[in-house]
Amino acid sequence: MGAGKLPVLRVGEWVRFDGDEHQVVALAGTSVRLRSRGGVAQVVLLAFLLAAADFELLDEQQAVPAVEPLGLLETLPHEVLERARRWERHLVEVVTGRAPEAPEGAGPRPGYDPAASTLKDRDAAKAVELSAAGQPTSARTVTRMRLRYAEQGLWGLVDQRYTRGSDPVGRADERLVTAIRAELDAQTHASTGTRGRLMRRVRTALDAEHGPGVVPIPGRSAFYELVGVLAGGRHSFGAATTRRSLANRPVAPFTPTFATRPGELVQIDSTPLDVMVLLDSGVPGRPELTMVVDVATRTIAAAVLRPAGTQGRRRRVAAGPHAGP
Template identity: 50%
Template sequence: MASRPGVLRVGDRVFFEDIEHIVVGIEGVAVRLHGDDGRDQALLLPYLLSSDGFALVGTAGDQAEFASAGVLESLPPGAVAEARFWERHVAEVECGLPADAPPGTRPKPEYDPACTILAERERAKAAELAALGRPVGRRTLQRMRARYRAQGLLGLVDHRAMRPTSPTGRADQRVIDAIIRAIGEETDTSTGTRSRLMRRVERLLETEHGPGAVAMPSRAAFYRLVEQLSTGRHTFSAATTRRQNANRPAGPFTPTMASRPGEQVQIDTTKLDLLAVLDDGTVRRPELTIAVDIATRTICAAVLRPESTKAVDAALLLAKMLVPEPMRPAWPQALAASASRLPHARLLAIDARFEHAAAKPVIVPETIVTDHGTVYLSQTFTAACQRLGISVQLAHPGTPTDKGVVERTFSSINTLFCQHVASYTGRDVSRRGVDPARKAAFSLPELDDLLQEWVIHWQMRPHDGLVHPFLPGRSLSPNDVYALQVAASGYLPMPLGPSDYIELLPVTWRVINDYGIRIAHRTYDAPDLAAYRRRSSGVAVQRGKWEVHYDPHDLSHVFVRNHRDGGWITAEWTLLPLVARPFSDALWCQARRQVVERGQDGDDQTAVARALDALLRRAERDVTEPSGDVPPPRAAIPLRAPTEPGEDDIDGEGDAPTELAKVIPFGVFDPFSEEDYR
């Protein structure tokens, strides 16, 4: 019954010759227009419709609105049934047959358009409805016919049934505004009850409108209002979920896209949901730092540390990304790059390091996305990115969606790896078993070996977020996507030498004395330093001191830049033969604390070395003996290194020279910042 689309009618507004006009008359193929500039003109309809710039701006009256299935389903069933009842009778008045008449039905004599006029059909329908107990006037039938022509079935629906219902009913708007404000203030506070919220709303209303100016609803009505207004905000449930929801962006979420390997890499750090036995024998949750490539979902590198990740860990993570992962002795041959879907032969022809590499690609990052953690804002990390030609993009504060891929990867690691380890703790206390620390059986190096092997399996596992337009419905693995994309973007290796790794380490400036170099109560020396003792480095800004790089996870030796002749000089700790193996700064501080607790001098390197050796041997014994109970966790109280720049650079009696030993570096964790050494 509605007007057929594509018909120009009187009252329509059209755009013609850069001016809006209204159609004031149509006679045959002629159209009369009245422009907004006051001019009237008559045109042939074909000329008007075919002219450049012609457009239909608006139709006469309201735009026809037709009832879709979704609109009808949103209405009360009784209102829809009533509308269909009237549709049957209005259609019979219009065309002689009811709307639901089967094909071939002949109209009744009183409704036959060939024998009757519209006024006669209206009178007949009014009489019929009065006999059915639904009396209606002729003018009402005419209004129904007009609405049915304009809107179809929707025009016959009672408009009272189409009014949107308010979830808050007839509640005072001032009370609603106060409830919304109070719910918003609950975001950063500890979770409370509805009664506390009710008292806060009362105080807000008294402050804004005066005591007794706004009547509070009953407790039951107030709770119903709160239930409607707090939907999806977790106001009375977990505070962490409430804060996470508040951090969501207000606009539509746009997924992060990348078209080639390394275009964007996301880096983040989190604590794993499992326990490990550390080098000092304590049991704690290690911290994991990973780098995830957006284009391929490749875990480019993963670094485990016992506690707090340092800037040097993030810098060395970059170096680890740029070299192939070597096959380890215990790994099966199926994890080798030569047995995977990676283009091993092509990569080997470009980079010889892939000969014995595992099935994980080398991805050189172009842009790295990180949060505002102090690790990623440190000079060590930013200088490493600048040296490697990597751009750093900081995420918005408190917006984890800016690096959602790496956040989701952490969840996959917890579900696919951590929960299968004996010392799994669960993501919170409510999911934790009974004393998981007693089940901790892996040391940190052993746990790291398991994690690195799992990462290779991750590279071969199909990922739901990786699809190819020519392979619809098939999930690809990170290695599959890398093999497809590297064929288009290519691979250019970035070889790193020993000096490049040293450059990524933290730096401090020291004087070369007769006894060597002293850092944090430790003395380092080497035969190559003999020619530079008590000499200036020539760096005037640093008052003639020498640049020293150190690894906080292996303090057995340091690296001194030779400002005179170029290159690096490796200096080892003079008392290194007294300890079982290399050590970190955390173990050194714990050994010094034990020496001080025994009443000895904490600056006595020999006493600290013996305490350090005993600590390492005891920790090794606790890890290797399967029948012994794991010692309970105990936080070490570190003794801070000297903070004055030249405290250790004064002349004095040094320790007796000792024969240096060859030591294989063994990385362990350091929870302190490199600024302690400056």
């Protein structure tokens, strides 16, 4: 690099710094966010990075790693998330040659040295290691998991069977479910009946609409269990006054909200603190705490403590190139 000629850093480029190779994942003013091949992230000043003795701009350029959906990861069972993290540790060793828990300064284990083996060789070595440890795995599986990790991060290593939403009615016939719901709706303003009466009415309605015996009716226990799922919160077999009161209740103004990326949705709220403080005016008063919370990461983005009187509000930020709190 010629004297006086400074490199132009771009997001996605790789640099050598502090004895390791890092990818530029974000640029903000005079700060640079780096992520090493081992997955360790750090933020350094641009001037400090460029002045480092071993700084070098590498030719390799890859896509910026996707932000992991932290909110979704927290919804997984503990054992499923731990299995994904074990895979992550194995794959970091395959890609970088060193396991995340390796001692500082330790070299690659035999078979995992990037200077002496290809990625295909290391995939095969990891498959042999896992199989010997009682976890039968093929080199093709290791390669597939490695590619998914490169594309989706930790989320790509999660067993996808646990990410699908479950259907509360199971495999029940949709025609049967529709008929039960229709009878439950009709019972809202009628006198309270029994599950046996509901079963007879559902059978009559199905036979009239689809023909006798066309839609099978499960046994009494299975039918009652299905009705219990569909009638949840309705009080269909409880007090009629409660059932009618719930039916007349207006729709709630708020619905559950979900966010999978930082900045996609932030919530702002204020709460008065149950303490008395001396304000700048010399008058005692109660302070009020206002906080901005990022829904996806569940982190506090900002907080302000001031005299009571602030107004909290909730705001949705559209995801996209201009997303932000």
